[in-house]
Amino acid sequence: MNKNYNDLLAFVTVAREGSFTKAAGLLGVSQSALSHTVKGLEERLDVRLLNRTTRSVSPTEAGERLLQSIAPKLEDIDRELELINEFKLRPAGTIRITAAEHAANTFLWPKVRQLLLEYPDISVEISVNYGFVDIVAERFDAGIRLGENLDKDMIAVPISPPLRMAVVATPEYWQKRQKPTIPHELVEHNCINIRLPTYGGMYVWEFEKDGKEINVNVKGQVVMTSSIGRLDAALSGLGISYVPEDLVEEHIKQGRLERVLEDWCLPFDGYYLYYPNRQLSSPAFRLLVDALRYHRR
Template identity: 45%
Template sequence: MKENLNDLHTFMVVAQERSFTRAAAKLRTSQSAISQTLRNLEDRIGIKLLSRTTRSVAPTEAGEYLLNLLQPAIEEIENGINQISALKNDPAGTLRISADEYGIQSVLWPAVEKVIQQFPKISVEIISDYGLVDIVEGRFDAGLRRGGLVSKDMIALQVSEPIQMLTVATKEFLARYGHPKHPKDLVEYHCINLRLPTHGELYRWQFTKQGKTQIITVNAKIVFTTLSPVLQAVRSGVGIAYLPIDMVQPYIESGELEETLKDWRHSYEPYHLYYPHRREQAPLLNILIDALKENFNRK
């Protein structure tokens, strides 16, 4: 038999106070409401729990037995609720986030760094994965992916600008082999590419000019599954790479890399943080969201 916890709590308070008047004041309800609750409880259980007179209320033998069971259990529940509520003022615990490598570097880490410095009792576990992850099944608090990859049944919050891609190589490489004039010319060049873990296929580069988009399957001289070694390889001069602007901009400014196909820049959807429930129900996630929004709004 599953009894209503509120009814059991009402019985416990009346039995402790030995008074309907004091119990009503403590519970902030009426004596008649308490009386009705207790009658319903006794009817469901099938045994009398309280002896009532015009002057006093006292638990019966069965009521005393139930009271001894309830007191430590309800006190433990109340203590647990108080500890959980305290997290609002002194947040503690672990956040688990699924994100791809570039999203971690460009979007997630600047916010996480801020969170762990401000809230020393919060820990963050970040799993790097370019695949499409079921964050509920994987027991993640949230995921970070480009907008078009987010499941429609998730709550999604934009946390970055659109991701602008640049086609780059070293100046020496371009001086030796020349600049491609058109994206389709890339099939004649050594390129550094990605293999997508979601489907196992090679990444197809997208280019946009005057509203028209071209999708190119390049000649992959070397293939990686993450972006960091792509950047390392293009800096070594082995070919042309297709990378987000903020990864290559410092090397363009220093003269180490040079952009080609400048008129064909393409932008992908911005990153979104996605999660399965209302953010108010997850105080640690709420802290991370605030940090991500602050960084995004500052740009």
């Protein structure tokens, strides 16, 4: 049998994406050419590998067995090819990272931007995602999460100092409403809520003082997952927002926002870059880790 490993790569990509259109985009070929390639593989093997409908594509039983068998081997080949970059004069390759918006904008992108300027052969893909992503299943090289949410089987590298939240609203809002002195008084206010993307429910605002923890279910006119969006809503006078302190420090200094319940907002563990402990690190990835690493004073 004529062995063409490109055919196997084409099949694996289509099976994983569940779409010839998406797979063609990833592989940089036309949809018709990709369909012809997979059909040729099925004819040579004399077995149907994919069930095709007008709406979706899914592996047959034989296709699923082939997918589970060869996909890890193709990934191993990709990793080994990436490691060949060690023999180049300059590190190269593509690094895929998933992170929430605040982490990506504040701690990831400023360092990545400088790294890309220094090493033009390195490419970085940043996927902004508010839920918990399985970086192995989704084929990311690394992810960024708060320290308290890390999986134990991952290598974790700190990339930020401890963080702190802030409860803020405009001076105009506070002129109309009495400022809360304890967290429970927030239920009487128009608060900009946060929906948890992983579970679908509303985020409970968390506070602590003198060893006493208080969680408050707030209500209001606006619900957003984006921290930048919640900041903008607060600046627009739509209510009280609960956002990372670093996002509002300048607005507080300039008098655009006023803070309350500051003594109830204690620091907590910051962001970490995490990746599988079995991952073979390429020179490009090691440079990224070193660039992002936060050195505690």
